[in-house]
Amino acid sequence: xxxxxxxxxxxxxxxxxxxxLTVGAIxxxxxxxxxxxxxxxxxxxYDNFDLDIPRxxxxxxxxxxxxxxxxxxxxxxGLIPMDAGQILFDGMQLADIKFGYVFQNYREALFPWxxxxxxxxxxxxxxxxxxxxxxxxxxxxxxxxxxxxxLNLYPYQMSGGQQQLVSIMRALVVEPEILFxxxxxxxxxYEMTLFMREQLQKLFMxxxxxxxxxSHDLEEAVYLADHVLLLSRxxxxxxxxxxxxxxxxxxxxxxxxPEFVSTKAHCLEVFQREVRRA
Amino acid sequence: xxxxxxxxxxxxGVVGLFAVWFGATSLKLVDxxxxxxxxxxxxxxYKGMYGxxxxxxxxxxxxxxxxxxxxxxxxxxLGIVLGASEKLYRSLxxxxxxxxxxxxxxxxxxxxxxxxxxxETKISVAAFGAILVILFNVAYGVMNARKTxxxxxxxxxxxRLRVLFDVMLFESLPQTxxxxxxxxxxxxxxxxxxxxxxxxxxxxxxxxxxxxxxxxMPRMYAAIFAAGALGYGLNLIFLTIERRFxxxxxx
Numbered sequence: 370x371x372x373x374x375x376x377x378x379x380x381x382x383x384x385x386x387x388x389x390l391t392v393g394a395i396x397x398x399x400x401x402x403x404x405x406x407x408x409x410x411x412x413x414x415y416d417n418f419d420l421d422i423p424r425x426x427x428x429x430x431x432x433x434x435x436x437x438x439x440x441x442x443x444x445x446x447g448l449i450p451m452d453a454g455q456i457l458f459d460g461m462q463l464a465d466i467k468f469g470y471v472f473q474n475y476r477e478a479l480f481p482w483x484x485x486x487x488x489x490x491x492x493x494x495x496x497x498x499x500x501x502x503x504x505x506x507x508x509x510x511x512x513x514x515x516x517x518x519x520l521n522l523y524p525y526q527m528s529g530g531q532q533q534l535v536s537i538m539r540a541l542v543v544e545p546e547i548l549f550x551x552x553x554x555x556x557x558x559y560e561m562t563l564f565m566r567e568q569l570q571k572l573f574m575x576x577x578x579x580x581x582x583x584s585h586d587l588e589e590a591v592y593l594a595d596h597v598l599l600l601s602r603x604x605x606x607x608x609x610x611x612x613x614x615x616x617x618x619x620x621x622x623x624x625x626x627p628e629f630v631s632t633k634a635h636c637l638e639v640f641q642r643e644v645r646r647a
Numbered sequence: 648x649x650x651x652x653x654x655x656x657x658x659x660g661v662v663g664l665f666a667v668w669f670g671a672t673s674l675k676l677v678d679x680x681x682x683x684x685x686x687x688x689x690x691x692x693y694k695g696m697y698g699x700x701x702x703x704x705x706x707x708x709x710x711x712x713x714x715x716x717x718x719x720x721x722x723x724x725l726g727i728v729l730g731a732s733e734k735l736y737r738s739l740x741x742x743x744x745x746x747x748x749x750x751x752x753x754x755x756x757x758x759x760x761x762x763x764x765x766x767e768t769k770i771s772v773a774a775f776g777a778i779l780v781i782l783f784n785v786a787y788g789v790m791n792a793r794k795t796x797x798x799x800x801x802x803x804x805x806x807r808l809r810v811l812f813d814v815m816l817f818e819s820l821p822q823t824x825x826x827x828x829x830x831x832x833x834x835x836x837x838x839x840x841x842x843x844x845x846x847x848x849x850x851x852x853x854x855x856x857x858x859x860x861x862x863x864m865p866r867m868y869a870a871i872f873a874a875g876a877l878g879y880g881l882n883l884i885f886l887t888i889e890r891r892f893x894x895x896x897x898x
Contacts, residue, residue, distance in 0.1 A: 481895035525898035
């Protein structure tokens with residue numbers, strides 16, 4: 370099933386399109402953002418911003434510093450209010466869907482007074498799932514992901530990568546329709562970051578969940594993404610939304626694959642154009 | 648070799664203190680009436696703890712713990728409520744800070760009028776002092792709850808009440824224990840002072856004061872040591888509970 374899903378994704382992602390911005394039209398979009406506006410004080414971050422997020426894809430959000438990458442997913446995930454606009458998930462409101470959110474600062478996002486297992490199961494408690502079923506569903510998730518961590522430990526007894534893996538599992542346990550990740554690996558050392566990228570790719574291929582990842586590392590953004598959302602300086606526009614067609618699972622070899630290299634070069638070009646625009 | 652010596656480092660200070668004390672008394676550098684030898688004081692301590700001093704010790708422990716318990720029962724829920732609403736806390740902050748800065752001993756006469764001469768007065772003055780210290784710490788613990796953690800709970804669908812009990816309460820625990828430790832120390836100070844003056848019949852404060860009045864210096868030193876041991880012991884007990892109970896603190 371995994372392979373079939375995978376093949377399907379590669380096929381759809383591989384459809385050649387003259388204009389990458391129209392990719393949303395090939396599949397029905399999962400998330401539609403319309404007329405989004407947001408100001409911080411006198412600074413306009415978003416002004417009448419539109420975006421379609423395709424279903425079952427991993428979207429990386431990349432752009433100049435302070436352009437509102439995190440603000441975008443925070444507004445979509447309802448963490449901060451928007452000034453105007455409408456965000457729908459399959460035509461539904463945020464309150465009607467299940468979603469997960471992974472914070473950059475895992476140390477402050479996990480509950481240190483609970484064991485890792487109970488941290489992962491916590492969202493189920495909020496959904497009034499019975500204790501027995503919480504345990505069963507958490508165990509199921511752990512088994513499915515093949516995670517080999519002692520989940521009886523407290524978060525502070527784990528390495529940074531393990532803690533972030535626990536936060537990701539906590540976000541996945543409710544079987545979310547969409548998962549938001551705000552620079553999830555930027556607090557980790559390089560070795561752990563590489564390992565976690567693989568873990569995330571595995572989770573993505575395994576679950577097929579729509580994922581929106583904010584990243585400040587272009588290579589990471591391109592490596593993980595089906596589409597890279599390149600934002601301009603604020604007020605943010607979609608500078609480009611190119612597809613990354615390299616087949617999954619991507620490996621170290623992908624990094625030197627000509628197609629990958631040219632996509633990355635294109636993204637860098639767009640990024641620098643946007644940075645210089647100021 | 649070096650690592651093996653490490654655990655014995657704290658002993659050096661104790662041994663040093665006794666050595667200086669012993670030297671000073673055996674060389675008669677100090678009037679032996681004012682400073683008896685460590686052996687004499689030790690004997691008075693040992694004998695006293697099986698007699699009157701032991702009784703006084705228990706009395707002081709009882710009053711201090713009573714005062715701290717009353718303070719905790721009042722201050723912790725109040726602190727959580729105040730901390731959860733920053734506006735409420737800001738509006739009461741001055742009053743809390745003012746009375747926290749008021750020496751509780753200045754309240755003795757007032758409490759004497761209110762409660763008469765007895766245990767109630769000592770305990771309630773000590774509780775008054777401890778309440779404000781604990782309240783202040785609990786409220787700050789709740790207010791300083793990590794924003795990310797609160798957001799994480801909210802994002803997972805926790806209601807406001809859930810966030811309060813599942814996150815804020817736990818987040819405030821480390822600071823609550825700081826408050827409890829400060830509170831119990833303060834309560835002990837106030838209790839011992841109260842036992843000295845307000846028509847007291849027992850307690851360590853009474854014991855120190857009485858020994859001094861009767862010029863029984865070894866007994867006075869014994870009582871001082873008992874009070875010191877009590878203060879240190881209470882702090883240690885609270886620290887142990889804290890480590891057990893708030894295992895994540897500082898990690």
